[in-house]
Amino acid sequence: xxxxxxxxxVVICFQCQKxxxxxxxxxxxxxHSFYAEIPKCPDCGEVYISExxxxxxxxxxxxxxxxx
Amino acid sequence: MNLExxxxxxxxxxxxxxxxxxxxxxxxxxxxxxxxxxxRGAFNAxxxxxxxxxxxxxxxxxxxxxxxxxxxxxxxxxEAISLRRLEAAALNYARNTEPNNYNLPPKNKKVAIVxxxxxxxxxxxxLASRKYDVTVFEHSNRIGGHLWEKLPPEVFLPEFERQFMHxxxxxxxxxxxxxxxxxxxxxxxxxTGAGGNDxxxxxxxxxxxxxxxxxxxxxxxxxxxxxxxxxxxxLADGLNVVAAIERYLKVGSMNQPRETLSTKLTLDPAxxxxxxxxxxxxxxAYTRDEAILEAKRCLxxxxxxxxxxxxxxxxxxxxxxxxxxxxxxxxxxxxxxxxGTIATRFISTCNQCGLCKEICPMDIDTGExxxxxxxxxxxxxxxPWAFHDFWLRDxxxxxxxxxxxxxxxxxxxxxxxxxxxxxQLGASAPQYVTESYRWLLGQSPDxxxxxxxxxxxxxxxxxxxxxxxxxxxxxxxxxxxxxxxxVFACPTCKQKFGRYLPEIPGVFLYDLMFAAGLAPxxxxxxxxxxxxxxxxxxxxxxxxxxxxxxxxxxxxxxxxLPLEGKQAACxxxxxxxxxxxxxxxxxxxxxxxxxxxxxxxxxxxxxxxxFAVSQKPVYHILDLMFGLHGPNRVPPTxxxxxxxxxRLKAQLLSEFWEGESPMEPEKSPxxxxxxxxxxxxxxxxxxxxxxxxxxxxxxxxxxxxxxHPESGNFSGHLQIGxxxxxxxxHPTEDGFVLVRAYSHRMSIDEAVSDRK
Numbered sequence: 059x060x061x062x063x064x065x066x067x068v069v070i071c072f073q074c075q076k077x078x079x080x081x082x083x084x085x086x087x088x089x090h091s092f093y094a095e096i097p098k099c100p101d102c103g104e105v106y107i108s109e110x111x112x113x114x115x116x117x118x119x120x121x122x123x124x125x126x
Numbered sequence: 127m128n129l130e131x132x133x134x135x136x137x138x139x140x141x142x143x144x145x146x147x148x149x150x151x152x153x154x155x156x157x158x159x160x161x162x163x164x165x166r167g168a169f170n171a172x173x174x175x176x177x178x179x180x181x182x183x184x185x186x187x188x189x190x191x192x193x194x195x196x197x198x199x200x201x202x203x204x205e206a207i208s209l210r211r212l213e214a215a216a217l218n219y220a221r222n223t224e225p226n227n228y229n230l231p232p233k234n235k236k237v238a239i240v241x242x243x244x245x246x247x248x249x250x251x252x253l254a255s256r257k258y259d260v261t262v263f264e265h266s267n268r269i270g271g272h273l274w275e276k277l278p279p280e281v282f283l284p285e286f287e288r289q290f291m292h293x294x295x296x297x298x299x300x301x302x303x304x305x306x307x308x309x310x311x312x313x314x315x316x317x318t319g320a321g322g323n324d325x326x327x328x329x330x331x332x333x334x335x336x337x338x339x340x341x342x343x344x345x346x347x348x349x350x351x352x353x354x355x356x357x358x359x360x361l362a363d364g365l366n367v368v369a370a371i372e373r374y375l376k377v378g379s380m381n382q383p384r385e386t387l388s389t390k391l392t393l394d395p396a397x398x399x400x401x402x403x404x405x406x407x408x409x410x411a412y413t414r415d416e417a418i419l420e421a422k423r424c425l426x427x428x429x430x431x432x433x434x435x436x437x438x439x440x441x442x443x444x445x446x447x448x449x450x451x452x453x454x455x456x457x458x459x460x461x462x463x464x465x466g467t468i469a470t471r472f473i474s475t476c477n478q479c480g481l482c483k484e485i486c487p488m489d490i491d492t493g494e495x496x497x498x499x500x501x502x503x504x505x506x507x508x509x510p511w512a513f514h515d516f517w518l519r520d521x522x523x524x525x526x527x528x529x530x531x532x533x534x535x536x537x538x539x540x541x542x543x544x545x546x547x548x549x550q551l552g553a554s555a556p557q558y559v560t561e562s563y564r565w566l567l568g569q570s571p572d573x574x575x576x577x578x579x580x581x582x583x584x585x586x587x588x589x590x591x592x593x594x595x596x597x598x599x600x601x602x603x604x605x606x607x608x609x610x611x612x613v614f615a616c617p618t619c620k621q622k623f624g625r626y627l628p629e630i631p632g633v634f635l636y637d638l639m640f641a642a643g644l645a646p647x648x649x650x651x652x653x654x655x656x657x658x659x660x661x662x663x664x665x666x667x668x669x670x671x672x673x674x675x676x677x678x679x680x681x682x683x684x685x686x687l688p689l690e691g692k693q694a695a696c697x698x699x700x701x702x703x704x705x706x707x708x709x710x711x712x713x714x715x716x717x718x719x720x721x722x723x724x725x726x727x728x729x730x731x732x733x734x735x736x737f738a739v740s741q742k743p744v745y746h747i748l749d750l751m752f753g754l755h756g757p758n759r760v761p762p763t764x765x766x767x768x769x770x771x772x773r774l775k776a777q778l779l780s781e782f783w784e785g786e787s788p789m790e791p792e793k794s795p796x797x798x799x800x801x802x803x804x805x806x807x808x809x810x811x812x813x814x815x816x817x818x819x820x821x822x823x824x825x826x827x828x829x830x831x832x833x834h835p836e837s838g839n840f841s842g843h844l845q846i847g848x849x850x851x852x853x854x855x856h857p858t859e860d861g862f863v864l865v866r867a868y869s870h871r872m873s874i875d876e877a878v879s880d881r882k
Contacts, residue, residue: 070833072840078832087872088510096874103876106832106841107852109868120871124510125471 069106071099078106088123136450136495138488140390140429147194147209147427149389152355152362153186155179157194157209158428164212164421167414173220176213181248181365183223184285187213188277191355199393199425205403207424215417227292230257235375238263238311240303243271244357245317245346247286248364253371254293261296261311263303271319272347276357306342313371316344317364320352334384335367341374343367392487393427432492435485435689437696437714438476439492446482446492453499457506467508473500474513475707477700477714478586479661484692500588511848512871513706514587516812519847520768521583524549525596529771531577532603535567536783541610544574545635548616552577552774553767554731554746555759558615559774560781561752562635566613567782569642574607575782576600577775580619581626586701597626604630613638615748617662617669617730618700636729636747640672647753648745650682655745656722657684658737659694660730667691669729673747677727680750687721697733705812715740725757735761763809765816794819796826797861804864811868817846818867821853826862839865845873 069078078097083105085092097106107116147157156175163172173183180186190210198206217223237253239246242264253260268274273282306314306325316325316337327344330336335343345363350356366384374380404420406412412420432446433439439449449469456469476496483491503509523529529549534541545563552559559577566573578600584593604610604627612632614620620632657677659670670691677684689695698704698714719726719742728734729747737744743757762770798819800808808815825831825842832841834854841854849869855862 068835069841070835072831072833073829084875085872086875091875104830104832105843105874105876107843107870107874109852109854109866112852112868112870116870116872120512123872124512126467 069097071102071104073104074099074101076101078104087120088126090123090126135488135490136446136492139446139490140392140488141445141447143391143429144387144389145427146197146199146389146391146393147207149387149391150193150197151387152193152358153179153365154387157424158426160216161207161212161421161424161426164216164417165424167418169216169219169414169417170221172216173223176216177223177225181251181361182244182282182285182289183213183217184288185244185273185277185282186358186361187217188281190358193355199395199398199427200401200423202395203398204400208403208420211406211412212417212421215412215414218411219414219417223288225289225292226255228255228257232257232259235259235312236261236310237371237375238309238314239317240306240314241271241317241319241322241346241348242269242297242299243317243319243346243360244273245319245348245360245364246271246315248361249315249317249345249367249371250295250364251289251293252365252368254290254295256368256372258375261298263298263301265300265302267300269297269299272352272357306339312341313374314342315364315367315371316342316348317346317360318348319360320347320356322348324348330380332383333380334370334382335363336370336380340380343370343374343380391427391429393425398425429487431485431487432482432490435693435695436482436492437717438472438710439482441710441713442472444472446490446495449492450495453496457499457502457508470503470509471513471706472496473503474509474588475701475703475710476500477661477696477698477703479694479696479700480664481661481689481693481695484664497585497588501590502588504588505590509588510871514583514589514702515848516705517583517702518587518589518592521549521579521581521596523768524577524579524771525599529577529768529775531575531775531778532607533783534574534607535572538572538574540608541572541574543570543572543613543633544576544604544607544610546576546578546580546612546614546619546632548614548619548731549579549771550731550735550767551615553770554735554761555754556770556774556777557752557754558731558746558748560777561754562615562748563778563782565639565644565752566635569638573613574610575778576603576607576612577771577778578603580616580622582618582622583702585622585626593626601627601630615731617660617666618732620666621662634666634669634672636676637669637672639751640676644751646676646680646750648680648750650677650680650750652681652683653725654683654685655725655727656687657690658687658697658718658726658728658733658744659690660728660733661694661696661700662730664692664694673727673729676747676750682727685722685724689721697728697730697736699732699736763805764812765805765809765814768814794823796823798822798855798864799858799861800864804866808867813851813867813869817851818853818864820844820846821851821867822855822862822864825853837865843874848873850874 076099079100080095081098082093083096145157160172160175177183192210194209195206200206236259239250239262242262250260250262327337330338335345337344345367346360347356350359401423404416452469456467459467473496476493478493482493545566547559581593581596584596613635614632615635623630623632657674663670697718698711704711719737719740725743727745734744734746738761745757749755821844824844839854839856843850843852850873851869853867854865
């Protein structure tokens with residue numbers, strides 16, 4: 059499962075004050091587990107998923123898994 | 127639970143039943159297929175189909191007495207389809223009328239045919255094309271038999287010539303067969319015509335065209351006689367006997383009965399719109415255009431009521447048998463990846479409105495079939511939780527302490543009635559319930575109140591365990607109230623009680639109002655409206671009539687809708703399919719509200735609010751009776767619906783059970799302002815404001831949040847139950863303003879990802 063993620067705008071982890079980087083992150087749904095490169099704080103691991111991504115690729119993958 | 131797929135009576139489906147004309151045709155011509163080709167001017171394709179079915183198209187199109195016309199539904203409305211003229215047109219305009227030339231090895235079997243009439247020659251043609259060694263014996267000096275009396279030889283002789291052009295047969299003219307025993311053949315077909323020699327053969331009723339003598343078959347006018355239409359029957363016999371002869375040659379048995387075509391098809395004559403018959407301008411034969419026009423008059427009769435009426439079957443273009451197959455595959459998926467579960471979403475997209483059964487001539491209840499199998503899927507854990515999660519939580523909330531109430535009026539010992547408004551009436555507008563209850567108390571002061579959900583969301587989710595719990599609670603509360611008759615405001619509630627708690631008697635609020643002569647508070651002033659019957663009112667004709675009379679009394683004019691009464695259609699709410707298949711739900715709403723430009727009068731709060739969200743003006747019947755709202759009232763958001771239920775309970779307690787105060791709702795420690803446009807968007811996305819407030823609260827308390835340097839906004843997420851919620855918000859002087867919120871179903875496995 060691939061979730062290609064391109065976040066153009068800079069986002070910063072509030073606690074670590076570090077810029078989030080695309081880092082391999084595990085996701086799961088309906089018993090399926092997979093990973094994607096998602097903006098993540100390199101120190102504490104705080105993640106960010108934009109509404110744009112949720113409404114597009116994530117919704118698509120969810121639908122595919124529901125129909126699988 | 128039994129995990130076998132439940133198929134109900136879907137095998138009775140008439141989808142594949144022959145058209146009336148096909149069933150009446152001696153050849154069983156697939157007229158639907160033939161006409162489809164003719165309608166698009168594919169004369170060659172139509173001709174090939176015709177040729178393969180009748181053997182000698184040039185003869186049949188000239189001689190057939192058209193039994194199809196006696197059964198064509200058009201014969202009553204205008205005029206039966208002129209199939210013979212269309213067949214002649216196929217012959218006239220086909221690009222290539224030559225027969226097929228089959229390149230097959232010869233078969234080592236010899237067949238004798240006695241009689242070179244239409245039946246014998248048809249049999250000879252078919253057997254020869256399959257490369258049997260065929261000999262035709264004819265006592266006279268010419269072929270064609272009785273055809274000489276019916277057609278000019280220049281019509282049928284060239285046709286025989288043409289159809290036999292690629293075949294080799296031995297023709298023995300002027301050869302009288304006197305005894306079959308002398309013929310050294312593997313099989314014999316006796317087709318000596320009406321009044322011909324039957325060689326003392328006895329027909330065997332157990333086999334098609336069989337005699338009691340092994341290897342000897344009889345048919346054609348010899349058995350059917352020389353009657354009207356006997357030529358065509360004789361020809362058809364000659365074609366059909368081939369299968370029996372081949373079976374005998376291969377396996378030696380003659381006991382396969384004859385296949386007869388019949389049909390169980392029914393057609394509502396009211397559906398047949400007048401269409402003028404097309405006659406050939408030259409009085410003889412159709413031109414191409416005339417043929418196409420006449421073909422277009424054909425109804426291509428088939429049973430398609432379900433795909434015309436049922437939104438689901440119409441949208442997916444699937445008939446019950448196909449649905450049953452796909453559901454079976456979904457419940458028992460094979461081992462190959464991707465070949466199963468094709469109907470998971472489909473099963474969960476049924477509105478459960480019951481229209482499929484209503485309009486099916488065989489009473490096939492596809493909706494019930496899907497519900498049964500939905501339960502199996504749920505039991506197996508194979509139905510995605512997301513499809514019904516929100517609505518099950520909504521039901522839990524309604525039946526929880528914040529909104530639930532089951533009470534008798536103070537000091538009442540025995541209640542005759544208990545008002546059961548259902549979960550959505552008060553959610554839509556609390557006054558609907560407070561006004562109605564006040565009126566009921568005026569009629570019958572001992573009337574109790576039950577604010578509770580009827581369990582429909584659990585039924586629709588296929589969750590039998592939760593459903594049973596809800597039903598048990600309902601029953602217990604009803605017993606505690608002293609077994610009153612429930613007064614329903616929602617037709618779905620009454621329907622569900624009737625099915626699952628039949629011991630509990632129920633009446634409709636509106637029937638009581640009508641019987642009591644309650645005068646409507648709104649004056650319609652002659653405005654024309656349409657009453658929208660909710661699907662759950664399908665079997666409540668009295669209610670449907672009373673509502674109409676109340677609308678009339680209020681001074682409105684009424685215009686009927688295409689689907690109403692027994693054929694009431696779902697507003698899209700049923701089955702709570704909007705989460706499972708939002709696009710489908712939108713299509714259904716659109717189909718319902720575009721039936722006309724008038725305001726509707728609904729008597730189900732969901733119908734009203736769903737249409738009103740899509741800008742359709744809709745009154746609730748209680749708006750008319752109590753003068754509460756106009757038809758353009760903006761329906762509450764999902765969050766407001768919950769707040770309305772909390773408010774309703776509080777109002778009722780303070781008005782009717784003085785001194786009782788409801789539980790105070792939990793106050794959030796942060797102040798989150800949600801602008802109106804964001805509120806509506808949350809509701810559209812099935813998100814509740816308190817859940818989003820919890821996300822912001824979590825971010826602020828834990829400091830786990832993301833900063834957006836450009837806007838100064840913060841973002842953060844929190845998984846609550848199954849869903850992961852995100853909020854983006856902006857700090858203000860005394861709190862926060864919500865910028866956006868959204869959710870996803872997949873969860874972020876933070877423990878695993880942190881290990882990186």
